Amino acid sequence: xxxxxxxxxxxxxxxxxxxxxxxxxxxxxxxxxxxxxxxxxxxxxxxxxxxxxxxxxxxxxxxxxxxxxxxxxxxxxxxxxxxxxxxxxxxxxxxxxxxxxxxxxxxxxx
Amino acid sequence: xxxxxxxxxxxxxxxxxxxxxxxxxxxxxxxxxxxxxxxxxxxxxxxxxxxxxxxxxxxxxxxxxxxxxxxxxxxxxxxxxxxxxxxxxxxxxxxxxxxxxxxxxxxxxxxxxxxxxxxxx
Numbered sequence: 001x002x003x004x005x006x007x008x009x010x011x012x013x014x015x016x017x018x019x020x021x022x023x024x025x026x027x028x029x030x031x032x033x034x035x036x037x038x039x040x041x042x043x044x045x046x047x048x049x050x051x052x053x054x055x056x057x058x059x060x061x062x063x064x065x066x067x068x069x070x071x072x073x074x075x076x077x078x079x080x081x082x083x084x085x086x087x088x089x090x091x092x093x094x095x096x097x098x099x100x101x102x103x104x105x106x107x108x109x110x
Numbered sequence: 111x112x113x114x115x116x117x118x119x120x121x122x123x124x125x126x127x128x129x130x131x132x133x134x135x136x137x138x139x140x141x142x143x144x145x146x147x148x149x150x151x152x153x154x155x156x157x158x159x160x161x162x163x164x165x166x167x168x169x170x171x172x173x174x175x176x177x178x179x180x181x182x183x184x185x186x187x188x189x190x191x192x193x194x195x196x197x198x199x200x201x202x203x204x205x206x207x208x209x210x211x212x213x214x215x216x217x218x219x220x221x222x223x224x225x226x227x228x229x230x231x
Contacts (some may be wrong), residue, residue, distance in 0.1 A: 004152075036222075043114070043201050043222030044153070085150070096142065097166060098220065102152035 002027040005088050006101035010043050013108050021104045023088030027036040033071050034098060036087040044087055078108045086087050112136075113171045114223035116202050123228045124190055131187040132225045135204030142185050143205070143220060144177060156200075159185060192230045201226040 007022045024031065032051060036044035045057060048057045049065040057064050063074045073086055085103040092099075115134040121127050124169040135142050144156040147171035159179045170176070177207040189196055196199075 043203070043223065043224050044220075045222070046220065089153075097155045097169075098157050099155070100145075100153035102150075 002090075003090060004088055004099050004101040006086075006088050006104050007105060009102070009105070011107040013075075013078055013106070014110055015079060015110050018074070018076045018078070020075070021073040021077045021086055021106070023073070023090075023101055025030055025088075025090045027090050027092040027099065029092045030090055032091045032098075033066055034089040034091075035062075035073055035087070036088055036089065038041060038085045038103065047086075057110050075106070078106075082106065083108045114202055114204050114221050116200075116223035116226050118226060119224065120227045120229075121163045122231060123208070125189055125194060125230055128188065129191045129192055129228065131189075131200050131228070132204075133185045133187070133202030133204075133223060135183065135202070136184070136221055137208055139204035139221070140182065141202045141205040142179060143173045144185070144187050145203065147179075147201055147225070148186065189228075192228075194230045196212045197228055197230045199227050 004025045013019055032049050035047040037047055038044040040048050048064040052066055053066055053068045055066050061076050061078060065072045082108055083102045085105050087100055089098040089100040114136055117132045121129055132146040133229055141219045142159040145153040146156055147153050150189060157170055157177050161182045162179050177185060177187045199220055204221045205220050
C-alpha cells in the first residue's frame with residue numbers, strides 16, 4: 001500500500017537548537033516528494049519538491065533531502081516563527097493525486 | 111484571484127442536514143483537488159478535477175458526498191445527510207498541472223485554500 005509516514009508526531013526545540021524531521025515513504029515509482037508548512041487555521045503552504053535520491057533543496061533555515069526510502073527536513077538554528085506543522089507528501093507514477101503524511105508539529109521556544 | 115478562496119470558512123450544521131462547500135481556484139489553474147483533514151490527522155484525498163471532469167473520485171467516503179466543477183473554475187463539494195463523523199476541515203487546492211503531466215505537478219505542487227471547518231452537531 002502506498003503511504004507516507006512522518007516522525008516524530010511532535011517536536012519541541014529551544015530557539016537555535018537544530019534538528020531534523022523524518023518522512024518515510026512506500027510508494028511505487030516516486031515522481032515527486034513534497035514538503036509543506038501548515039499554520040493553525042490555514043491551508044498548507046508549499047515549501048519544496050524533490051524528484052530523485054540525492055537531491056537537496058534549501059530555503060532560509062530549512063533544507064530538504066531525499067533518499068530512496070525517506071526524506072529529511074533539516075532545520076538549522078530555528079526561530080519561534082518556524083513553529084508550525086510540517087507535512088510531507090508524495091506522488092507516484094500512476095497517480096493524479098498527492099498522498100500526505102500526518103505531519104510533525106514543531107514548536108520552537110524562545 | 112490571488113489565491114484559492116474557500117467559503118464558508120466555518121460551518122456548523124445539524125446532523126442530517128445537507129451542506130455545500132465552495133472553492134474558487136486560482137485563475138487559469140486546470141487541476142482542482144478536495145482533501146479532508148480531521149483533527150490530528152493527515153490530509154485525506156477526496157476527489158480530483160481536470161477541467162470540469164473528475165478522473166479520480168476514489169476518495170469520496172460515501173454516496174452522501176458529491177462534487178462538481180463548472181466552467182473549469184468554481185467547485186462545490188456537497189455533503190448530504192451530514193453525520194458527526196463528517197466533522198473536519200475541508201481543504202481545496204488548485205494546480206497548473208495537467209492530468210498525466212506529472213513533471214508539471216511536481217514543479218508546482220498545489221496551492222491550498224484556508225479550508226472550511228465543518229462541525230456537525
